[in-house]
Amino acid sequence: MKIIKKYRFFMFTILVLAAVILLNRQLGMKALDIVGFSFKEMMMVIPPIFILLGLLDIWVPKETMVRYMGESSGWLGVVLAILLGSAAAGPLYGAFPIAAVFMKKGVRFTNVLIFIGAWSTTKIPMFLFEMASLGTSFALTRLAIDIPGIILIAHILNFFASKEELDEIYKKAESL
Amino acid sequence: MSNVWMYVLTIVLLIISAVKDKKKTKQALMKAWKTFENILPELLGIIMLVGLMLAIVNPEVVSKIIGSESGWLGVILSAVIGAITLIPGFVAFPTAALLLQNGAGYMQIAAFVSTLMMVGVITAPVEMKYFGKKLTILRNTTAFIFSFIVAYIIGRVVG
Numbered sequence: 001m002k003i004i005k006k007y008r009f010f011m012f013t014i015l016v017l018a019a020v021i022l023l024n025r026q027l028g029m030k031a032l033d034i035v036g037f038s039f040k041e042m043m044m045v046i047p048p049i050f051i052l053l054g055l056l057d058i059w060v061p062k063e064t065m066v067r068y069m070g071e072s073s074g075w076l077g078v079v080l081a082i083l084l085g086s087a088a089a090g091p092l093y094g095a096f097p098i099a100a101v102f103m104k105k106g107v108r109f110t111n112v113l114i115f116i117g118a119w120s121t122t123k124i125p126m127f128l129f130e131m132a133s134l135g136t137s138f139a140l141t142r143l144a145i146d147i148p149g150i151i152l153i154a155h156i157l158n159f160f161a162s163k164e165e166l167d168e169i170y171k172k173a174e175s176l
Numbered sequence: 177m178s179n180v181w182m183y184v185l186t187i188v189l190l191i192i193s194a195v196k197d198k199k200k201t202k203q204a205l206m207k208a209w210k211t212f213e214n215i216l217p218e219l220l221g222i223i224m225l226v227g228l229m230l231a232i233v234n235p236e237v238v239s240k241i242i243g244s245e246s247g248w249l250g251v252i253l254s255a256v257i258g259a260i261t262l263i264p265g266f267v268a269f270p271t272a273a274l275l276l277q278n279g280a281g282y283m284q285i286a287a288f289v290s291t292l293m294m295v296g297v298i299t300a301p302v303e304m305k306y307f308g309k310k311l312t313i314l315r316n317t318t319a320f321i322f323s324f325i326v327a328y329i330i331g332r333v334v335g
Binding site: 006007009010012013014016017020027028030031032033034035038039041042044045046047048049050051052053054055057058059088089090091092093096097099100113116117120121123125126129130132133134135137138141142145146149152153156157160161165168169172173176 | 179181182183185186189190193200201203204205206207208209211212214215217218219220221222223224225226227228230231232262264265269270272273276282285286289290293294296299301302303305306307308310311314315318319322325326329330333334
């Protein structure tokens with residue numbers, strides 16, 4: 001029963017896809033193709049992310065993370081958050097579990113958000129790809145706006161989050 | 177492939193970890209699996225939705241909407257398309273380049289690329305699991321608005 005409840009959204013999407021295939025075979029098969037492709041991408045990208053997360057959780061002591069990225073880490077924490085986020089490969093959904101481990105280890109909330117921001121938009125492998133496809137000035141301009149942008153967004157979000165909400169989020173990260 | 181180095185790094189660290197402490201390594205792997213299993217239902221649902229969506233919203237449809245004469249309306253539409261779709265970068269960038277060649281504007285493409293990467297409507301359920309509803313909505317909204325600034329500046333600098 002628990003499994004059915006957990007996977008009900010997935011099962012619903014299977015039904016939708018089946019209906020689309022029945023109604024419009026060409027469109028449905030195209031969707032199925034893309035699903036297969038995305039699934040393969042997930043299987044390729046995800047294992048290292050989660051294993052690194054496991055190793056980080058078990059091996060790196062909280063004190064170390066607090067020292068480098070915690071409340072009083074200053075600009076070092078910001079720079080580390082940007083570098084760690086930018087060095088990653090993989091879609092944004094891979095960043096959230098890692099962010100949870102960061103919070104568990106006492107990383108400052110703005111640095112967690114900067115990490116998420118960097119992961120979402122300043123990834124180095126993607127940057128090289130962007131430069132090749134859309135041109136150097138496009139990619140460089142975007143990078144130059146994005147770095148202050150993600151720091152600013154992190155502080156805006158931090159400003160709007162109440163103390164209780166943050167406590168709740170950090171407590172949840174502890175249990176995940 | 178950009179993720180080759182992630183594999184190399186992971187394998188090297190795993191070996192070091194296993195040499196140092198077998199039990200801790202096992203714990204780390206268990207933790208990895210538990211975390212993965214925790215978000216797997218959402219991931220599978222997301223992948224299915226993305227498949228359906230990309231089958232309908234293809235490059236031909238997009239290039240019609242976001243031509244360089246489409247102005248701010250085109251920018252808004254591209255931002256919305258970027259926000260609700262989830263396309264891997266190595267598909268998105270060549271597609272964006274193709275759209276540019278076919279007459280899409282720099283401002284529109286910048287809005288599309290920016291929201292594509294920063295805003296995730298489809299991945300919001302996963303994000304909420306970790307950050308709660310309010311912050312998830314706030315982060316995505318702020319990133320959405322920020323993308324218009326990106327679009328404007330890139331339009332000025334590159335376009």
